[in-house]
Amino acid sequence: MKPPARQDTFVTDVAERYGDDLLRFLSRRTANAADARDVAQETYTRLLRVERKDLIENPQAYLYRVAANLIYEQQLKRRNDAAGLKRWTEERQHDVEPIGTDRAADAMFIRARMGKVLDQLSPKCRAVIILHRRDGLTYEEIGKHLGISARMVKKYLSIGLRHCREKLRGME
Numbered sequence: 001m002k003p004p005a006r007q008d009t010f011v012t013d014v015a016e017r018y019g020d021d022l023l024r025f026l027s028r029r030t031a032n033a034a035d036a037r038d039v040a041q042e043t044y045t046r047l048l049r050v051e052r053k054d055l056i057e058n059p060q061a062y063l064y065r066v067a068a069n070l071i072y073e074q075q076l077k078r079r080n081d082a083a084g085l086k087r088w089t090e091e092r093q094h095d096v097e098p099i100g101t102d103r104a105a106d107a108m109f110i111r112a113r114m115g116k117v118l119d120q121l122s123p124k125c126r127a128v129i130i131l132h133r134r135d136g137l138t139y140e141e142i143g144k145h146l147g148i149s150a151r152m153v154k155k156y157l158s159i160g161l162r163h164c165r166e167k168l169r170g171m172e
Contacts, residue, residue: 010053032150043063046066125160126160127142
């Protein structure tokens with residue numbers, strides 16, 4: 001067993017030794033550099049949680065396996081999220097009844113009001129909401145389109161939706 005002082009520096013040593021290679025590996029498998037850095041950080045976080053680091057015979061292989069598993073988990077989550085959204089959309093389409101004149105007028109009013117509320121947002125925030133809600137793009141696709149990370153897409157979406165809820169509250 002390694003002495004405790006060595007245990008504390010294991011992850012630091014691994015990061016210094018394999019960090020650049022790991023980022024290149026992840027950059028080829030993720031949507032952008034920000035996502036690669038996020039996965040690398042989570043990889044090191046998981047490595048920190050390992051209690052018996054002395055049992056790791058090949059730190060580089062272990063690091064790459066953890067990173068590959070994280071990417072796989074992300075892909076599964078995205079597929080499940082997309083499948084759930086698709087099912088929800090299909091269910092909603094079956095529930096929709098034909099639109100009457102009153103409902104058409106209401107829809108026009110809401111659309112106009114929504115346009116005004118969206119105009120109050122920053123251009124990136126507005127673009128994120130439109131690309132996600134109207135066009136159905138994923139966080140990664142929106143990030144690529146706008147040149148921002150998926151994490152920033154999520155942040156902009158949260159801010160924008162909160163703004164829309166506040167401004168449209170009481171319209172029902």
